[in-house]
Amino acid sequence: MKQLNKTQSALFLIGGVLMVIGAGCFAFLYEQQVVCWIYLVGALLFATMQVLQTYEGTDPTVKRLKRIMTLADFFFVLSGLLMVDNAYMCLRDSFTDCITYLQLIYNKWVLLLLVAAILEIYTMHRISHLLKKEEDRLPDSEKNLN
Template sequence: MKQLNKLQSIIYLLGGIIMVAGAGFYAFLLIQPIACWLMLVGSIAFALMQSRQRYFGTSLTIRRLCKIMSLAGCGFILAGFFMVEDSYHFLRPLFAGSLDSYDSYVNIFHHNWVILLLISAIIEMYTTHRISYELKKESEVQEPKKS
């Protein structure tokens, strides 16, 4: 895996911290109008820096896991967008034509950022551990142990 440089690593770490802080503040009803933007900005920074880590090897498993990890990054960003929509209701006028469309709006956006965040976090944890395991296994194959 291509390692991030020092600045990219700092942005990656800060993005993750800001994303978690924003989600925590929002979930515990603290400064929600600001927390949703923190979540969105943090998730964008986290996902962009994560996408900068490239795998140049030949293992199809690691390539597949990296693609799945990028899906989790998109899920984090989408959860941030849903959180912003849950706070500011930017799209509500588009659905306000009838009771059925408003019901659809509530079913789509109302607190569903939690589900997206949970699914993305589980995928992120799984792929992180599997990639680490696969890279370790790959390095052991390349450097056989001397007896």
């Protein structure tokens, strides 16, 4: 995996912290119209930095897991957009009745966030395990080059 530089690593960490703060405060109904934007900015930072961390190897399993991780990043950002909609009810006027809006859109950010977090945890651990196994197979002369 391509390693992020110090600035990118800091942005990645800041994005993750902003996501946790935003989702936690939003779930506990604290200043929802502000913290939804904090979460969305954090999700955009987190997702962008993770997409920049590319895999340069040839293992098809790691490439597949990296694509799944990108899907999880997309779900993080989409959950942020739904969180903003939940705070401001932007899409409510697009539906003919309030019941349909409540059934289809309202509070669905929680589901997307849960799916994204599960995908993220799974892919992170699998990629880490596969890269460690790949590194163990390298001869000692190539290990020193990395």
